[in-house]
Amino acid sequence: MVTPKLSVRSANPEAARLLEASGIHPLLSRLWAARGVHQPEDVRLAWGAMIPPGQLTQVEYAAGLLADAIRDGKRLLIVADYDCDGATACAVGLRALRSMGASVDYLVPNRFETGYGLSPAVVSLAEQHHAGKPDILVTVDNGIASIDGVDAARQAGMDVIVTDHHLPADTLPDALAIVNPNQPGCGFPSKNLAGVGVIFYLMLALRAELRRRGVFPADGGPRLDQLADLVALGTVADVVRLDANNRLLVTQGLKRMRSGRMQAGLRALFAVAGREPRNASGFDLGFALGPRINAAGRLADMSIGIECLTTDDEGRALELARQLDAMNQERRSIETTMREEALVAFEAATPSIKATVCVYDPGWHQGVVGLVASRLKETYWRPTLAFARSDSGELRGSGRSIPDVHLRDVLDLVSKRYPGIILKFGGHAMAAGLTLREDAYEMFIDAFDAAVTELTGRSSFEPIIETDGSLEEGYANADVAGLLQQQVWGAGFPAPIFRDTFYVRQQRLLKDKHLKLSLERGHQRFDAIWFNQAEMLPEHIDCAYRLDQNIWNGRVSAQLIIEYACGPGGAR
Secondary structure, eight states: OOOOEEEEOOOOHHHHHHHHHTTOOHHHHHHHHHTTOOSGGGGOOSGGGSOOGGGSTTHHHHHHHHHHHHHTTOEEEEEOOSSHHHHHHHHHHHHHHHHTTOEEEEEOOOTTTTOSSSOHHHHHHHHTOTTOOOSEEEEESOOTTOHHHHHHHHHTTOEEEEEOOSOOOSSOOOOSEEEOTTSTTOOOSOTTOOHHHHHHHHHHHHHHHHHHTTSSOTTOSOOGGGGHHHHHHHHHHTTOOOOHHHHHHHHHHHHHHHTTOSOHHHHHHHHHHTOOGGGOOHHHIIIIIHHHHHHHHHHSOTHHHHHHHHOOOHHHHHHHHHHHHHHHHHHHHHHHHHHHHHHHHHHHHOSSOOSOEEEEOTTSOGGGHHHHHHHHHHHHOSOEEEEEEOTTSOEEEEEEOOTTOOHHHHHHHHHHHSTTTEEEEEEOSSEEEEEEOGGGHHHHHHHHHHHHHHHHSOSOOOOEEEEOOOOOGGGOSHHHHHHHHHSOOBTTBOOOOEEEEEEEEEEEEETTTEEEEEEEETTEEEEEEETTOOSOOOSEEEEEEEEEEEEETTEEEEEEEEEEEESTTOOO
């Protein structure tokens, strides 16, 4: 395990004073200001503060095409992706389009059979769809790289509207319309919308178009804010940057969940996860609900997840949620085995760790390699790729990166330097997927390592735990912990981590792997826990921690979740 470096996030006292003067809690003012919030308007999270749909390139044109299709009774088919963002995007599209009178169904590619996105193979499946051959395909959370797939659809007599958020290549598909904040020339201020956010915006634009045409009254039509729970789940689960607009979307979704107003499928997922919707948080979405939806796409067929999110039958939703929960348990078991095998194999085969980590086993499960890459990335703090063999003999890889390395840019450089060894790739800065020729694996390892070294100028990296400095004693309590839990934290807007020194009064191991602590600072005592830490600590520690609530037998107390601790002077 790589030893982290502790740092203190840059403060912005002037912005903090401005926020506090507007009535925001002093601690929140300090934390938000350090995360780039400069004006009280930046934390307005009501619907009225949302960026208007019209700023999204081609969204109004695409809305007009969909309005024409509804008027003409054309068949629409949503082509989804097999992760949680894709599933929630599909559910938003289905629910919204049906509520506006569209004839619409969906198709989700199978990870193991047709791979990601609108490929020619998926177009063939669309032609033979049980609901009839569609007139228009609408991609959600994919399509920006589907040049061959869009061409195949057009040759088969089907038009395509692409909605996506992934970074485009130099060439765009020849679709009827492309709605993607990251396409060239799009002036939409938030480039961080998830796939579910993009289709939600298109549905808002479609309702506005139908109002203009007199189909709905000026302020009528379906209540699309009722889909905010799905938008929040997909946004958090896809780990997109939580800029102000995304925080607004997630906040509105959490508000609906906490008030008990959510889709039957989400209520069922909360139940099987043993979480309480009244206290719904971003953590619940990212670590309890999201993985259960993702398990369907990893091990079986994401249509189970989509059906769970689109049924209004509470009993059916619970039945499907239980299936997803069982899949998630199976996924965890497979992942644990693969991770242990990967650690052993990598350490045995690698005399010295270079700038990157690549692991491959022909017997591994294709749907779980991304999770293995994520765990190894945390262990070695290197950009990491894990590969499994597909039925066709190609290698399917999934990668996770660190903040210093833009993974898609690295793969792009390798692809240009060594044409033909990467059959296809795509993704973001922090996560990407690719397909390789099996005989090119050894060459790729060296090329990948060289590309990372060239682009960063470094061959080693160290994790940095960025803290918010000391937590004022008056705020180290359960009430403030609850206040922090109610806020939206996540990618690009990290949850607060504080740094203080403590006296260790007591410590013991739980289940031989978690360190349970009683800590003292000044006149205050705290229960604390450090997960997956089996080594005992010295009497005095320098500690990075999160402030949390511990609820036991109806009693609520403050608890510290340790991120890292060492003896005084041990942290850099």
